[in-house]
Amino acid sequence: MKTVVCPGSFDPVTNGHLDIIERAAALFDKVIVVVMVNASKTPLFTTEQRVDMLRRSTAHLENVTVDSYDGLLAAYARQQGATVIVKGLRALSDFEYEFQMALTNRQLNEELETVFLTATDDKMYLSSSLVKQVAAYGEDVSKFVPACILQDITEKFGKDG
Numbered sequence: 211m212k213t214v215v216c217p218g219s220f221d222p223v224t225n226g227h228l229d230i231i232e233r234a235a236a237l238f239d240k241v242i243v244v245v246m247v248n249a250s251k252t253p254l255f256t257t258e259q260r261v262d263m264l265r266r267s268t269a270h271l272e273n274v275t276v277d278s279y280d281g282l283l284a285a286y287a288r289q290q291g292a293t294v295i296v297k298g299l300r301a302l303s304d305f306e307y308e309f310q311m312a313l314t315n316r317q318l319n320e321e322l323e324t325v326f327l328t329a330t331d332d333k334m335y336l337s338s339s340l341v342k343q344v345a346a347y348g349e350d351v352s353k354f355v356p357a358c359i360l361q362d363i364t365e366k367f368g369k370d371g
């Protein structure tokens with residue numbers, strides 16, 4: 211039984227994240243999507259809201275669960291018995307940071323491998339910050355996020371911007 215973790219901020223979850231989660235769920239037995247509570251970032255949505263949006267967005271995936279964690283990913287993975295971290299790689303710009311993180315996580319937990327799934331071409335431009343920028347101006351973000359979280363976004367920014 212191979213358990214993997216898919217970490218991120220998910221502030222909010224986008225179709226790009228969902229694509230990686232769905233592909234991880236097809237490759238591995240159990241996928242734990244974990245909202246990492248990062249003290250250096252000020253998220254728009256609370257941890258509970260991000261977990262809730264992810265749960266609704268992944269409800270169709272039987273082997274996916276959603277959690278949150280305030281601490282180091284290497285420690286969380288060990289605690290969950292997960293030996294693989296699955297991450298999406300969008301472009302060269304993601305590479306340096308992700309490479310550094312993967313090497314650090316291996317130092318902290320030598321059983322931990324990081325697997326990168328290349329972003330799907332029509333979703334590789336997507337990011338949570340792009341969604342927030344577009345939504346802040348009252349524009350439609352339905353092409354970028356799962357339909358079940360659209361209302362959470364409009365409520366956060368107020369109707370029609």
Ligand code: ADP
Pocket residue numbers: 217218219220221224225226227230296297298299300304328329330333334335336337338339
């Ligand atoms: P961001 O980098 O937008 O703040 P997260 O930290 O929530 O997003 O990202 C979690 C994971 O999802 C990371 O591995 C990131 O590379 C991946 N990811 C984010 N957006 C996409 C996308 N559009 N396509 C593929 N992977 C993505």
